Amino acid sequence: MSSDSGSAVVAAADSAPHFVLVPMMAAGHAGPMFDMARALARRGALVTFVTTPLNLPRLGRVAGEDAFPIRFLPLRFPCAEAGLPEGCESLDALPGLGLLGNFNHACAMLHAPLVARLRDDAAAGSAPPASCVISDACHPWTGGVARELGVPRLAFDGFCTFSSFCMRQMNVHRIFDGVDDDTRPVRVPGFPIDVEISRARSPGNFTGPGMKEFGEEIMAESARADGLVVNSFAELEPLFVDAYESTIGKKVWTIGPLLLMSTVPSTASDEDADAVRCASWLESKKPRSVVFVSFGSLPGDLAGFERWLSDDGFETRVGERGLVVTGWAPQRAILSHPATGAFVTHCGWNSVLECVAAGLPMATWPHFAEQFMNEKLVVDVLRVGVPVGVKGTAQWGVEAEAVVATRDDVARAVAAVLDGGEEGSARRARAADLGRKAREAVARGGSSDRNLKLLVEHVEHQKKSTA
Template sequence: MKCEDESPKPHFVLVPFMAQGHTIPMIDMAHLLAKQGAMVTFITTPANTTRIESTIDKARELNLPIHFVPLKLDCAKVGLPEGCENVDKVIGKEQVKSLTDAYSMLHKPLVSYLQAQSNLPSSIISDLCQPWTGDVARELGIPRFMFNGFCAFSSLCRYIIHQEKVFKNVADDNELIILPGFPHCIEISKARSPGNFNSPGFEQFSEKILEEERRADGVVTNSFYELEPLYHEAYQKKIGKKVWSLGPMFLHNTEMSAIAIRGDKATVDQKHCLQWLESMKPGSVLYVSFGSMARTVFSQLKEIALGLEASKRPFLWVIKSDDKVSDTEKLLSEGFEERIRDRGFIIRGWSQQAMILSHPSLGGFMTHCGWNSTIEAVSNGVPMITWPHCAEQFLNEKLIVDILRIGVPVGVQNITSRTMEAHEISIVKRDHIEKAVLKLMGEDKDAKERRMRATELKQKARQAIDGGSSYSNIQQLIEYVTTRK
């Protein structure tokens, strides 16, 4: 008879959606599960493996039972160039559709790989945008948990929107609609709601997502109960299944977060950045970054630059390496960088965001309201200027500004998609940017109360992972899977 210590470890299979904002929290999840004694198989592809080499090396160095498995993606079969394996490498809806088709073709290779393992999988946790994994779980006879990269507030909104088709007969995309079944009155428009792949050509894929959401054994989120208890309870009740909130997951995993996925090699001297931060007064610096997927056109770059300059506040601005280099250098060569040299720091390319947001000199964050960035700011007690671009980001803005009351809106009303042409984008003017910066970084009563609330949420985030709700949830999730096995 085997003693208890010899019994196989619970074995979680993690399947992220291959986009930076989706993959990063699942890397953190893998680390979290492994540190709690579970075995983890992390599914990726060859091109995406090269992006996380440092993460893989760190897991090996820490002797964690995480196995990174690169399954070959047949790009040619769906008409994509070889190596085009991440969403940030495709432009246009047709290419996105081709990429999702390629992901679904991993079904057979994944089943074959898992069936050949000595420790058979206990469960699959997969991104909601990888619905084909539901069929894999049923074929293997194991539970499938859907990873939802949204918070509970936005998850509940999205669920009601799509499962109940609230915009089906709404002709005007900007018409405000009261969301039925929400815990309180909330008005949203179709144009500023998560699309769930509802463009022409995505009908089957979208329906599969909704079907697998209904069939999932539970939902895993990168939020924490104390941040949004009303919406956590309402979401759980609405979907009729357990919601396992495990966040803020990056706080569990400081070793991994320190080398978070870069997409490309770092293009900035992080030591120089840290030295600059050290030279600034506590709470004085505004951090400006719009995530990995946003594209900023030259006219908007210029308005941001002039708005930041007019505010006369210290700032650290990340201008991504995949924004047009000629536009960036043109902007900086017009004298802007020289004029703000004493109080501004420009990063061209990748930044170590977790390090920046946790620095004592940080006092605010101008953000696109992606959930990873939002929860990192919340966990570090940093209030925000909200500048949503697309997806669920306008919903996150409502949570930040109206519910948590730790944000100031810059005033953007229209989506900004990475596939849009420059003439289609509504430009936020410099005076609106300057006004938002002064309001967030000011010393009036509202600004001080905003910072106080942000500090309280930071404390709650730490408590959630330090023996609180998130710590309990990870223990209960592992126990649930072990019992099912």
């Protein structure tokens, strides 16, 4: 539903709480938040989804969604003012890490236009006043937006509770102060289990002007938030949800897996050539015989990788035994297909959660950000993954010279995941059980379904008490 149909929105959602969702402009961040928008709208809330002109068509809206009270608010992205090339309206469009600071600055420049637009729409009667802001933690400027509007702000990490809480403890206790070796593991204090991590493998290990200060701003605003919204479910990591809430004295709303709350079909459509090709190829394979390999939406030098595939003759040598998709792969459909038996993943949380929802085990190959912590959850806590055994670290936007994993490392991990012995069977059984619990969490009366209902009611109550 566009912002032009304001009178209908107000009539339909007169007394409903109005959530303003501000995602990070990147595929891996905006997708789950759009799933959240759908879920909130189906609960009767009005949702304003903030985006930009170039990001709006990428949201993957489907036929029939106009029935939901979702307003799309595309704000002009100030590329030129922030020193960005025209068209760099999303994180994955940046040519390199050197412009990350400019991108963050451009996002922060949306503060005044967003406040003005929300107030203007409320004054004109085209939308009710905002009741709550839910924003990506990487948008610390939205804390000021919420305070200016006089409404609560909930932070959305896009991580699991395990990694989000671990990051919080690392920051609060400043565990790397005085540590001069980036590769030396340091224990994380005040965490429910014994966890060690090095600075090199810690989230936010980005270099560049102002990046350290930006990371501290994120953590400070997250601490000021009225609560946290997490794309996870209580049964997946109960120990860490409880410990996080107890430590910060605020509610941690687990409302995932959001992908299972989405009405978007996960099967191939005739319009999607890659999806049709993948589905056709998978149909020719035996159950649980296929290993899916994917490294997320920030793969670095994609053109160089495609040249390497061509020069190496990989596809020719593999023949029908393998399939290469160089565009957007229909990951959810692939993981949920009966032929897929395991996933080699970079441990981005979206990918991990999609694999958990599909009930599959993983071979873990983290690169950067919080991926090494996600690996610890998958391998050590949930025990549904086998580590490739990465020997170094990578940085997004920085070409790594060192080999961080060999083909033998990968072969060993994949063989262990697919192993039909007692250990492999137990791992697959645990993965299947988590998949069942994920589906139960989002079903009517499940933990995430209840949390979503309580979240809407909580904001609705706050709205009435301040009216």
